[in-house]
Amino acid sequence: MLASYTLLHDAHDFWRQFIDAAFPPGTRKPTRHIRFSQTSLAIEAAIAGQGLALASQFFVASDIASGKLVRAAATQLRVDADFYLLRPRKPRNPATVSEVRNWLAEVSGEK
Missing domain, CATH: 1.20.5 (Single alpha-helices involved in coiled-coils or other helix-helix interfaces)
Incomplete structure (x- = not known):
């Protein structure tokens, strides 16, 4: 299922860590990627339906509250x-x- 999505990357690019934390080993990974220089651009692309983005709760709380975005997984990634x-x-x-x-x-x- 994950493999059918496009991953929207920002400059932080935590996708590898997130996939390792959220999915079992051997999960087929997406082959389609779009890269952005800013998190806000990846968020806008997710709102437009272009793929899945990773973002801080701080940046997307209002978009989640308004229904523009939904959490696609329960996993939260803690990064240093x-x-x-x-x-x-x-x-x-x-x-x-x-x-x-x-x-x-x-x-x-x-x-």
């Missing part, structure tokens, strides 16, 4: 990946950026 808070060199509102940075540090336990 780094994410960075990025801003322009000269932010328009430095106080807001500092507020967000401090909040993130607090909720992540780094403060």
